Amino acid sequence: MVNLVKYLRSYYGFILGAVALLFLQANCDLALPDYMSDIVNTGVMTGNTNYILKTGAIMLLITLLGTAASVMVGYFAARTAAGVARDLRSGVFKKVEQFTHAEFDHFSTASLITRTTNDITQLQTVLVMMIRLVFYAPILGVGGVIKAISSSSSMSWIIGIAVLCLIGVVVILFIVVIPKFKLIQSLIDRLNLVARENIEGMLVIRAFNTQKFEGARFDKANRDLLETNLFVNRAMALMMPVMMLIMNLVTVIIVWVGAKHVSALQMGIGDMMAYMQYAMQIIMAFLMMSMMFIMFPRAAVAADRIAEVLEKEESITDPEEPVPFREDFQPTIEFRNVGFAYPGGEDAVLHNINFVAPTGQTTAIIGSTGSGKSTLLNLLMRFYDVTAGEILVDGQDIRTVTRRSLREKIGYIPQKSTLFSGSIRSNLSYGDKKATQETLAKAAEIAQATEFIAAKEEGYDSVIAQGGTNVSGGQRQRLSIARALVKNAPIYLFDDSFSALDLKTDQNLRAALQRETGTSTILLVAQRVSTIMNAEQIIVLDNGRIVGKGTHNELLQTCEVYQEIAYSQLSEEELAR
Ligand SMILES: Nc1ncnc2c1ncn2[C@@H]1O[C@H](COP(=O)(O)OP(=O)(O)OP(=O)(O)O)[C@@H](O)[C@H]1O
Known part of the structure; x- marks a missing residue:
């Protein structure tokens, strides 16, 4: 007092x-x-x-x-x-x-x-x-x-x-x-x-x-x-x-x-x-x-x-002497022996996580619900700090840089799409207030949002209600993806961000992403095998542990958990591809 x-x-x-x-x-x-x-x-x-x-x-x-x-x-x-x-x-x-x-x-x-x-x-x-x-x-x-x-x-x-x-x-x-x-x-x-x-x-x-x-x-x-x-x-x-x-x-x-x-x-x-x-x-x-x-x-x-x-002391703070990222920043992400338990939680939810997401590649993460996929992305965003090991971005422990400079490098699309009251335009330019109409249109196009924005009478100036409740779940997700793309970040984190999209839109969106985000590193959490099967690397999580790592075809041969997921979702024809 x-x-x-x-x-x-x-x-x-x-x-x-x-x-x-x-x-x-x-x-x-x-x-x-x-x-x-x-x-x-x-x-x-x-x-x-x-x-x-x-x-x-x-x-x-x-x-x-x-x-x-x-x-x-x-x-x-x-x-x-x-x-x-x-x-x-x-x-x-x-x-x-x-x-x-x-x-x-x-x-x-x-x-x-x-x-x-x-x-x-x-x-x-x-x-x-x-x-x-x-x-x-x-x-x-x-x-x-x-x-x-x-x-x-x-x-x-x-x-x-x-x-x-x-x-x-x-x-x-x-x-x-x-x-x-x-x-x-x-x-x-x-x-x-x-x-x-x-x-x-x-x-x-x-x-x-x-x-x-x-x-x-x-x-x-x-x-x-x-x-x-x-x-x-x-x-x-x-x-x-x-x-x-x-x-x-x-x-x-x-x-x-x-x-x-x-x-x-x-x-x-x-x-x-x-x-x-x-x-x-x-x-x-x-x-x-x-x-x-x-x-x-x-x-x-x-x-x-x-x-x-x-x-109240914040549990996550910036270092006293933060180190800036290198001028020629390379968006390589590495999880090194990472373990994590939620504050107050008795058991660790992630154990000994080791993987590298190389620059310009898509690394997908799949696993049953509660296996720790979102937690992994939350740690990379520094919403929480690891309790064991370290996370490196461009070879630098993310705890040695400021949270601001880390998050500047990341376009994050959360599991639950949140929009703010305003217009479609104000929401899309949320991460870059100076973005031109051309940039917004490009992002909307990649996110497969152009069609439904155009169908609205006021286009980009259409009103978005508090919490984005006046657009559908899938539309909200696409706007949320476009908003992150406007940032033109070197790293993108998609936390189950395609779940509300129909298969066709999901497919088009991924194809456009692959074309347009060339040098960016992508970490993609998904429940659907079809969403991730083309990723350069797939990580299979089970109960907070990595139980498989490789491409779709490799995992079909080597990883039991992945096989189970894949067999339950894909047809014989798709599996044979
Ligand atoms: N804030 C929290 N406090 C305590 N435990 C949590 C918290 N958030 C998640 N957990 C627990 O951590 C574990 C991993 O959760 P996480 O959300 O990462 O799973 P997930 O694989 O993303 O699941 P889903 O596919 O359902 O989104 C779960 O057992 C969950 O109950």
């Missing part, structure tokens, strides 16, 4: 301005009872209207000054809190952008969203309050005590008892409410998670007719949050009437005791009234401080959650 203080740095000017104005405001407030006492003692008692008017005018001026100071403090506080919130949001966003899958697994996406939105807003609200009260309340309280004692020390016990009662109320509230604050934040996380899952999985929910079950799940998360919120708000709402009761009782006691002093001529009526106001100011100051004590832990919970994100 201490680390968050640095976010206040840019706003020290505003904060100092607010503090100076708070002094002014508190002094104005403290001066008023004295003038009122004068009006009663001197003006009212002697019937001196001029004095009353003159003092009244001074009081009006002081009130106006205090109000102006208060308005300015409000402005400075709001500017500071809104600015800090904006900086924090952008800090958290930048940090999250650096996170690897491991950190996402650690926090959960829903919690990261709550932290970036709800928690920061919480902090913003409390910051405004803190700036307004943290200096004002003590000045008002201490000033009130000094003034009250100087005007009548014999009634100090009344204020003493009031303060003790107030402390009692605040302590009880503190014990009851504070533990609930942390709970509220995690309940909001839970609600976000359920809402997200429901919205994203709406089609599945409808297909399985599980609306009732999901509705009940959402209701439970919603009700849990409601109940905890109600509990906290009821407790807080109770505080106000209790405080008011204490204030009113103090007024009655002051009038009761003060009246006796007045009748014994030990005190003027004006002094008694001023004393009453000082007592109110002290109690108000106390009330404000209690509010701060209650709000502070709530903000602390939010601040801790934000700090946790900001301070």
Whole structure:
């Protein structure tokens, strides 16, 4: 949390301005009872209207000054809190952008969203309050005590008892409410998670007719949050009437005791009234401080959650002294004794992986589901780091170069095609904003996307909805492939990227790829033997181990696992080719 203080740095000017104005405001407030006492003692008692008017005018001026100071403090506080919130949001966003899958697994996406939105807003609200009260309340309280004692020390016990009662109320509230604050934040996380899952999985929910079950799940998360919120708000709402009761009782006691002093001529009526106001100011100051004590832990919970994100060490970082790739970069990829276990996973999912993908050749990877094919590509992208061995690109361990320079060399087509809201054009030029229409058209042609783009009324300017939901799975895949091709990278990684294509399109696409990506090295993960049978090298994975390596024909002779896959997919005729 201490680390968050640095976010206040840019706003020290505003904060100092607010503090100076708070002094002014508190002094104005403290001066008023004295003038009122004068009006009663001197003006009212002697019937001196001029004095009353003159003092009244001074009081009006002081009130106006205090109000102006208060308005300015409000402005400075709001500017500071809104600015800090904006900086924090952008800090958290930048940090999250650096996170690897491991950190996402650690926090959960829903919690990261709550932290970036709800928690920061919480902090913003409390910051405004803190700036307004943290200096004002003590000045008002201490000033009130000094003034009250100087005007009548014999009634100090009344204020003493009031303060003790107030402390009692605040302590009880503190014990009851504070533990609930942390709970509220995690309940909001839970609600976000359920809402997200429901919205994203709406089609599945409808297909399985599980609306009732999901509705009940959402209701439970919603009700849990409601109940905890109600509990906290009821407790807080109770505080106000209790405080008011204490204030009113103090007024009655002051009038009761003060009246006796007045009748014994030990005190003027004006002094008694001023004393009453000082007592109110002290109690108000106390009330404000209690509010701060209650709000502070709530903000602390939010601040801790934000700090946790900001301070989270990324599991994958760039080397301190990165080595650049050679000028005449050769896209040769080598996996050397690579082993890998997912963070938190007990067993390794890849064991002793050794192979070379030579420059300009296609190396295909095939294997049953869960055999580790995608993991292999994820390691090459440095989404995760190997736990044993090393991966070399152009002879250089990929951990010695920056992630940026590594990824610049790679056109990656993920298993799940993700498009961004915008147009077909904005999606295709995602990796190279300066790409010309000619480049986009060429990439679309290789990816076999030209036809369906042309069929759209607005062609390349057709709108792509959030997540690319307004194009078919196969079209999404082709756009995703074209987007990577626009990068014109020396390495391409296709992670089962042809799965949604019909056989004909798959065939045309591969033929075009072979023609057009001549010197690029391709790593191609696929489930279909027909997709990979022409690759220069095929690697067969089984349970995270390489069980076969060679061309299609070689593997048909030597690798049992490959034979099984091939026989289950290809006709006699295709096998004989
Ligand atoms: N984030 C993760 N955390 C823990 N284990 C994971 C994670 N992702 C994958 N795994 C496990 O690693 C193993 C290999 O997964 P991987 O996705 O690489 O398989 P794959 O061969 O690409 O499968 P498919 O063909 O179904 O895509 C699987 O057993 C899987 O359960």
